[in-house]
Amino acid sequence: MRRLASSFVSGGCNLDPRGKFLWWVLPLALVVAGTLAAAGCSATGQQAGDSGANVLKIGAALSASGSLAHEGDVMKKGYELWKDTVNEKGGLNVGGKKYKVDMVYYDDKSDATTAGKLVEKLITEDKVDFIFGPFGSGISAAASAISEKYKKIFIATIANADTVYSRGFKYLFGILPPTTSGFGLNIDYLATLTPKPTKLAIIYPDDLFPASAAEAAKKKGEQMGFQFVFFQKYPKGTTDLSSIMTQVKAANPDALLNSGYMEDEVMMVKAAKELKFNVKYISSLGMPVFAFMKALGKDSDYLFDAQWWMPQSGWKGPFFGSSQDYNALYKKKYNEDATYYSAAASAGGLVLQTAIGKADSLDVEKVRAELAKTDMETFFGQIKYDETGFNRTGKGVIIQMKDGKINIVYPQNLATTKAVYPIPDWDKR
Amino acid sequence: MLQQLVNALLLGGIYALVGVGFSLIYGVMNIINLAHGALIMLAAYTTFWVFQLYGVDPFASIVISMALFFVIGFILQKYIVNRVVGQNVLMTMVLTYGFELIAVNFALYFWHADYRAVNPTYAGTGLEIGDVVVPYIKLGILTVAIVLTSLLYLFMTRTKIGNAIQATSLNKDAAQLVGIDIQYIYSFTYGLSAALAAAAGTLIAIVYTVTPSMEGGFLGKAFVIAILGGLGNSLGAIVGGVVLALAETFGVVVFGAAYQQIVGYVIFLLVLIVRPCGLVGRRFFSEL
Missing domain, CATH: 3.40.50.2300 (Response regulator)
Structure with missing residues (x-):
C-alpha cells in the first residue's frame, strides 16, 4: 500500500500544473496508507486472546454507513454484548471443548447488493461458522439468499417481513416477531x-x-x-x-x-x-x-x-435473566438503555448458543435441526419457529x-x- | 391546493440554495463538484454543534458557517482541487468524490450515525392566513435564499472580482492575458460555492434531520436543480429550485405520494432533451 501510494507520487503522473515537487503529498500518503492498513486490521476483528483456544467465528455484514448506519451500530452493540458475555463466562462448550466467540464485521453501506457480496466474502474468505443478519428485511432477504446457497445458518435478527421467510429457505431463522x-x-x-x-x-x-x-x-x-x-x-x-x-x-x-x-x-x-x-x-x-x-x-x-421489546417487558429466560437484567448489563457496558434493536441481536446469539449446546456440535445440519426445534422463553420473549424459520410467537x-x-x-x-x-x-x- | 403552492415555494427556496453553489463551480471551473453534498452535511453539523453547545440561533449561525466554509473551500481548492482543473472530467469526479467519502466517514467516526435535529423555540410555529399555514422557519429560509442569490448576482455583475470570475469562466486564457490571476479566481469561486453550500446546510439543519448520510440526497438534488436552471447560471438556480419543488409537490397532489420524485426527474430528462442549456440558460460563447 505504501509503495503503491509513493510510486504514484514520484512516478510519471504529475498532477501539479506548475511542476513543483509535491513535498506534502508524501507524508499525507503515508498517513492515508497507515490509516487504511489500520482499518483493514480492525475489519477482520480481534483474534481470540490465547492462541491455543478454539474459536467459533461468526460473521455479520451490518450497516456502518448509509441510511441505516444508526440501526446497524445499535445492533452491533447487541452482538458484542452477547459475545462478551459468552466469553466472560468462559466460552461455549462444544463436544467437551471450550470455544471462544469471535465476530467479524463488515459495512454493507445500507445496500442489499453489497450485503450479499460481503456475506459471500464472510463465508468463502473469512470462513465463518455462522452468519448474523443486518438491520431490515430488504437487506436481510438479499444477504440470506447467499448464505442459503452455501448452506450456512443465517440468523436474521431484525427482519420480519413475511416475504423474507416465504422463500422456502432451510438455513434461515428469524428473531423479531411478525410486523403485524x-x-x-x-x-x-x-x-x-x-x-x-x-x-x-x-x-x-x-x-x-x-x-x-x-x-x-x-x-x-x-x-x-x-x-x-x-x-x-x-x-x-x-x-x-x-x-x-x-x-x-x-x-x-x-x-x-x-x-x-x-x-x-x-x-x-x-x-x-x-x-x-x-x-x-x-x-x-x-x-x-x-x-x-x-x-x-x-x-x-x-x-x-x-x-417489540422494552426493558420493562417483564420476560425472563436463561443466560441473560430477565429483560430488566439484560438492560442493566447493557447499561453497564454502553451507559444507555437498551432498545429492541440490540436486544433482538443479543437474542439471536442466545438462540444460536442454545442450539449449539443442544446439538453439542458445530455441524451445520445438527445445529439446524436443534434451531428448528427451538421453543424457549427468553428475556426477549417467547421464541418458537414455524416451518419457515419465522418466529411468530412474540408480541410487542x-x-x-x-x-x-x-x-x-x-x-x-x-x-x-x-x-x-x-x-x-x-x-x- | 393553495397550501401546496406555499409548500412548493418554500421548498424551492431550500432547493435554490442547494443548487446555486454547485452550478457556480461548474460554470467557472468546469468541475462537477461531487463534494457539494458533503459540504452541506458538514455545515449542517457545524450549525447543530454551535446551536447545541453555545445556543447560537441557527439563522445567526449562517454568518459563522458561511465565513468558515469560505475559508475551507478556498484552501480546499488552492491545495487540492486546483490540481485537477482542466484535467479530464473523470479525474475531477474521482477527486471530489474522494473528498466526499472522507468527509462522510469523518462525520461517521466522530459523530456516529445518530440522527440529530436543531429545534429552536420557534420551530413549527407559523403564520395562518385562512386555511393556509406558512411556517416562519421556511419563510425565513426562502428569504435568505432570495437575498443570497440576489447578492451573488449583484456580486458577479457589479464588482471587479465578480467580473473577473465571469471573465475566467468565459475564456480562461483571455482572462489571464488581461492580468487576471486565475488561480486566485478559482480558489475564490470554490470558497464562494462552499459558503453557499454552508448556507444551505445551515438552513437544512433547521428543517430536516442531520446525519452523515444526508449528503447523498442533496447532491442528487443539486445536480437536477443546476441542470434545470442552466449550469453556471446563479439566477437559474432559483428557477431550477422552484421548478423541482413544484414538480415534487404537485406530483404528490396529482399522481399520489409514490410519484413524488418521478415527476421531478421526468421534467429533468425533458429539459435535458429539449433545452440542454437549462430553462433560463444560454450557451456560453466559450463552449461554441
Missing part, C-alpha cells in the same frame, strides 16, 4: 380507546419492511371495521413530507400511522406541527426511542410507538413518550400508565 404483532398492535389498541377513532391514515416509505407492516395493518384494520381515509406510500429517502402531510390533513383522519424509519417519523412530526395538523393519535413503528426523543425534543411528547407493546420518558400503555397487563388520548393540539401544549 408490532405495527398491527396499534389497531388492537385503537379499538379499545374512547372516543373510538374510526378514520385512519397510513403513510410509509416504499421499502420492504414498512410496506409489509403497513399493508398488514390495513388488512387488520379493515377487518375490524376501521375506515382508511388515506393510505399511500412515498419514495424511500425523500427529504420533504410537507406536500404529503398536506394531503393527509385534508383527509382528516383520527389516527395517523407511519411504519417508516426514524428520519421519516421526524419529518412527519415536524411537518404535522408546521401545518398545525392536529390528530388524536400518531404512532410510529419500532423507533430507536431515545435517539428519537432527543432529535424531536419537546415535540416527541404524546407520540405513540410500537416496540405500545408505548407513549412524555417528558423524555417511555410509558407502556398497551397491552393492559404490562401497562405502566394510562395513555394521554386524544393527544393535545399543538397550540395547547
Whole structure:
C-alpha cells in the first residue's frame, strides 16, 4: 500500500500544473496508507486472546454507513454484548471443548447488493461458522439468499417481513416477531380507546419492511371495521413530507400511522406541527426511542410507538435473566438503555448458543435441526419457529413518550400508565 | 391546493440554495463538484454543534458557517482541487468524490450515525392566513435564499472580482492575458460555492434531520436543480429550485405520494432533451 501510494507520487503522473515537487503529498500518503492498513486490521476483528483456544467465528455484514448506519451500530452493540458475555463466562462448550466467540464485521453501506457480496466474502474468505443478519428485511432477504446457497445458518435478527421467510429457505431463522404483532398492535389498541377513532391514515416509505407492516395493518384494520381515509406510500429517502402531510390533513383522519424509519417519523412530526395538523393519535413503528426523543425534543411528547421489546417487558429466560437484567448489563457496558434493536441481536446469539449446546456440535445440519426445534422463553420473549424459520410467537407493546420518558400503555397487563388520548393540539401544549 | 403552492415555494427556496453553489463551480471551473453534498452535511453539523453547545440561533449561525466554509473551500481548492482543473472530467469526479467519502466517514467516526435535529423555540410555529399555514422557519429560509442569490448576482455583475470570475469562466486564457490571476479566481469561486453550500446546510439543519448520510440526497438534488436552471447560471438556480419543488409537490397532489420524485426527474430528462442549456440558460460563447 505504501509503495503503491509513493510510486504514484514520484512516478510519471504529475498532477501539479506548475511542476513543483509535491513535498506534502508524501507524508499525507503515508498517513492515508497507515490509516487504511489500520482499518483493514480492525475489519477482520480481534483474534481470540490465547492462541491455543478454539474459536467459533461468526460473521455479520451490518450497516456502518448509509441510511441505516444508526440501526446497524445499535445492533452491533447487541452482538458484542452477547459475545462478551459468552466469553466472560468462559466460552461455549462444544463436544467437551471450550470455544471462544469471535465476530467479524463488515459495512454493507445500507445496500442489499453489497450485503450479499460481503456475506459471500464472510463465508468463502473469512470462513465463518455462522452468519448474523443486518438491520431490515430488504437487506436481510438479499444477504440470506447467499448464505442459503452455501448452506450456512443465517440468523436474521431484525427482519420480519413475511416475504423474507416465504422463500422456502432451510438455513434461515428469524428473531423479531411478525410486523403485524408490532405495527398491527396499534389497531388492537385503537379499538379499545374512547372516543373510538374510526378514520385512519397510513403513510410509509416504499421499502420492504414498512410496506409489509403497513399493508398488514390495513388488512387488520379493515377487518375490524376501521375506515382508511388515506393510505399511500412515498419514495424511500425523500427529504420533504410537507406536500404529503398536506394531503393527509385534508383527509382528516383520527389516527395517523407511519411504519417508516426514524428520519421519516421526524419529518412527519415536524411537518404535522408546521401545518398545525392536529390528530388524536400518531404512532410510529419500532423507533430507536431515545435517539428519537432527543432529535424531536419537546415535540416527541404524546407520540405513540410500537416496540417489540422494552426493558420493562417483564420476560425472563436463561443466560441473560430477565429483560430488566439484560438492560442493566447493557447499561453497564454502553451507559444507555437498551432498545429492541440490540436486544433482538443479543437474542439471536442466545438462540444460536442454545442450539449449539443442544446439538453439542458445530455441524451445520445438527445445529439446524436443534434451531428448528427451538421453543424457549427468553428475556426477549417467547421464541418458537414455524416451518419457515419465522418466529411468530412474540408480541410487542405500545408505548407513549412524555417528558423524555417511555410509558407502556398497551397491552393492559404490562401497562405502566394510562395513555394521554386524544393527544393535545399543538397550540395547547 | 393553495397550501401546496406555499409548500412548493418554500421548498424551492431550500432547493435554490442547494443548487446555486454547485452550478457556480461548474460554470467557472468546469468541475462537477461531487463534494457539494458533503459540504452541506458538514455545515449542517457545524450549525447543530454551535446551536447545541453555545445556543447560537441557527439563522445567526449562517454568518459563522458561511465565513468558515469560505475559508475551507478556498484552501480546499488552492491545495487540492486546483490540481485537477482542466484535467479530464473523470479525474475531477474521482477527486471530489474522494473528498466526499472522507468527509462522510469523518462525520461517521466522530459523530456516529445518530440522527440529530436543531429545534429552536420557534420551530413549527407559523403564520395562518385562512386555511393556509406558512411556517416562519421556511419563510425565513426562502428569504435568505432570495437575498443570497440576489447578492451573488449583484456580486458577479457589479464588482471587479465578480467580473473577473465571469471573465475566467468565459475564456480562461483571455482572462489571464488581461492580468487576471486565475488561480486566485478559482480558489475564490470554490470558497464562494462552499459558503453557499454552508448556507444551505445551515438552513437544512433547521428543517430536516442531520446525519452523515444526508449528503447523498442533496447532491442528487443539486445536480437536477443546476441542470434545470442552466449550469453556471446563479439566477437559474432559483428557477431550477422552484421548478423541482413544484414538480415534487404537485406530483404528490396529482399522481399520489409514490410519484413524488418521478415527476421531478421526468421534467429533468425533458429539459435535458429539449433545452440542454437549462430553462433560463444560454450557451456560453466559450463552449461554441
